[in-house]
Amino acid sequence: MPEFILQGPALLAAVLCVLAAAWFAFKQKRSPTLPPGPPTKPIIGNLGQLLGRTGKDRYRSLARAVNQYGKNGMATIYFGSRPLIFITNLDTIKIVLHSNEMLGKPLTVRDEFFHRKGLILTDGDDAWKEQRRFALSTLRDFGMGKTWLQDLIIEEAQELVEDFKNADGKPFDPVQCLTPSVCNVIAAISYGQRFSHKDEKFSRLALLISENQEIQSKNLAVEFFPFLRYVPFSAFRARHLAWWKNIGDLTAFFGKLMEEHHESLREGEPPRDYLHAFMVEAAKQKDNSNTTFTDDQLLRSVLNLFSAGTETTATTLAWAILYMLDYPAVFDRVQKEIDSVVGNGRYATLEVKDRLPYTQATIMEVQRLANLVSIVARRTLTDVTLDGFKIPAGIGIAALSSAVHEDARFFPDPLAFKPERFLDQSGKLRSKVEGFIPFSIGKRFCIGESLAKMELYIFFTSLVKNFQFRIPSGETVDSNDAVWSAISSPKPFKAIFEAR
Numbered sequence: 001m002p003e004f005i006l007q008g009p010a011l012l013a014a015v016l017c018v019l020a021a022a023w024f025a026f027k028q029k030r031s032p033t034l035p036p037g038p039p040t041k042p043i044i045g046n047l048g049q050l051l052g053r054t055g056k057d058r059y060r061s062l063a064r065a066v067n068q069y070g071k072n073g074m075a076t077i078y079f080g081s082r083p084l085i086f087i088t089n090l091d092t093i094k095i096v097l098h099s100n101e102m103l104g105k106p107l108t109v110r111d112e113f114f115h116r117k118g119l120i121l122t123d124g125d126d127a128w129k130e131q132r133r134f135a136l137s138t139l140r141d142f143g144m145g146k147t148w149l150q151d152l153i154i155e156e157a158q159e160l161v162e163d164f165k166n167a168d169g170k171p172f173d174p175v176q177c178l179t180p181s182v183c184n185v186i187a188a189i190s191y192g193q194r195f196s197h198k199d200e201k202f203s204r205l206a207l208l209i210s211e212n213q214e215i216q217s218k219n220l221a222v223e224f225f226p227f228l229r230y231v232p233f234s235a236f237r238a239r240h241l242a243w244w245k246n247i248g249d250l251t252a253f254f255g256k257l258m259e260e261h262h263e264s265l266r267e268g269e270p271p272r273d274y275l276h277a278f279m280v281e282a283a284k285q286k287d288n289s290n291t292t293f294t295d296d297q298l299l300r301s302v303l304n305l306f307s308a309g310t311e312t313t314a315t316t317l318a319w320a321i322l323y324m325l326d327y328p329a330v331f332d333r334v335q336k337e338i339d340s341v342v343g344n345g346r347y348a349t350l351e352v353k354d355r356l357p358y359t360q361a362t363i364m365e366v367q368r369l370a371n372l373v374s375i376v377a378r379r380t381l382t383d384v385t386l387d388g389f390k391i392p393a394g395i396g397i398a399a400l401s402s403a404v405h406e407d408a409r410f411f412p413d414p415l416a417f418k419p420e421r422f423l424d425q426s427g428k429l430r431s432k433v434e435g436f437i438p439f440s441i442g443k444r445f446c447i448g449e450s451l452a453k454m455e456l457y458i459f460f461t462s463l464v465k466n467f468q469f470r471i472p473s474g475e476t477v478d479s480n481d482a483v484w485s486a487i488s489s490p491k492p493f494k495a496i497f498e499a500r
C-alpha cells in the first residue's frame, strides 16, 4: 500500500507543522511590554511551574519564579497562552489594590451565571460601588460591633462545643462541625434565621456551599482552558454540570426565602435582616429605571455572602486547630491566658479581648501562615503603566499575598510559627503590622473582615477553653502541608477533643 507509506511521513510533517505553528504563535504572544517571566513551554506556557507541586509549595514555587525571573517582584506567568501578571512586592501590590484602573475581576466561566452581578465577580463599576457600599453599611447595621451579634456567635459556639463533646473523646474531623456553625451566623444576618445543626434543610445548605467550593477548585483548569467543560464524558464536564446543578439548588433555596420576604414586607417597618433591608431600599428606588436593587442582584449578592463568609472562616478555624495540634506549647500558653482572664466562665466575650493579646497574636499568626487567600486577583480595565511596564486592558493580575506573608523583611524567620512576632516589647498586640494582609487592602478589601475577626475570636477561644486538643495515637499532623485551590485548606485530619 504505497499511499499508506506516503501518508505516514506526510501526517507526521503536518503534525510537526501544527506544533511548530503553535510554538511560534505562542512565542509571539509574549509581549515585550509585559514584565519578564520564566521560560515558557509551547501550549502549556508556565503550567509546568505549578504541576508537580503540591500544598504550600505551589505558591512558594510561584513566588520564587516571580522573584527569580521577573523584575522588582513582578513577572508574567503564562497559563496556556493566557498571561497573568504575578506580584510579590508589597509596594506594587498596594498600587494595584488601590487603583481604579485595575479594579476588575478576571473573566470566569462562572460569569455564565453571575453576569458580573453580585459583590465578588464584578468589575468595580458604579453598580458594584453602590452594592458594596450597601453591603458594608447593612452588615455594620445588622451586627458588626453590636451585642446581639456577639450573643448570636456565642450561642453558635455553645452548639459547636456540644457537637465536639458528642464525639465523646473519639477522633473526628472538626471541619464537619465548623462549617454549619459559621454558616448559621451568615444565615442569621442574611435572612434572620438560625437552625439547629441537625436540621436537614440547613445541613443541605451548608453542604451545597462547601461542595460548590470543592467543585470549583477541582475544576480550576476549566478557567484557563474553557473548552474543557464541553468535552463529552470528561471529569471537567461532569464537574461543570454538577456546579450548575448545585447553583440551581441554591437559587431555589434563596429564591423561596426571597419570596417569603417579599410577602412579609410591610411599609415603614425597620429592616430585620439583609434580604429585608435590600427590599426596603429597592422599594425606595422603584421609580429609578437604572436601579441596581433588583432580585437578580440580591440573589447573587446573598450567594456571594454565603460562599465568601462560610468556607473562609470555617477553614481558618480548622487551620487554627491544626496549628495548635502541631505547636502544643503555643496551645498551652493560649489556654493559660484564656483561663487566667475568663476564670470559671466557658466563653470569652469581646469585652476581655484586649486582655488576651497572646491569643489574638496566635490567631493572626495562623492567618499569616495558613494563607487562606494566597492570591488576590484583578483585571486591568484600561491600558495601564505599572512599574514602567505597559499593561493592556483585560490582563489578569495576581497579588501573591502569601509571598508578602512569607517575606522575611516583614516577618523575620518567616516559616516559623511564632505568635509573639505580633506583640510589642511590653507584650501588647502591635497596632499596625506592615505586610499583614489576610483580608486584603485597598478598594475591594474583604467586606466581612470585622465579622470574621469576631467569629474567629469567639469560636477559637471557646474551643481552647472547653477542650484539650490531642493528635490521635499513631497519627501525625503537618501544618506546613495544604490543599491548594481558590482557598488554601489543611489536608483532612482528625483530632481528639477531651472535654475539660
Ligand code: HEM
Pocket: 097, 119, 120, 132, 139, 304, 305, 308, 309, 310, 312, 313, 316, 372, 373, 376, 377, 438, 439, 440, 441, 443, 444, 445, 446, 447, 448, 449, 451, 452
Ligand atoms: C477568615 C475569614 C475571611 C478571609 C480570610 C477573607 C478574605 C478575603 C479576601 C482576601 C478578599 C479579597 C479582597 C480583594 O479582592 O481585594 C475577600 C473579599 C470578600 N469577602 Fe472576605 N474573607 C473572610 C471572611 C468573609 C466573611 C465572613 C464575609 C461575609 C460577610 C466575606 C465577604 C467577602 C466579600 C463579599 C468579598 C468581595 C469584596 C469585593 O470584591 O468588593 N468575607 N475576603
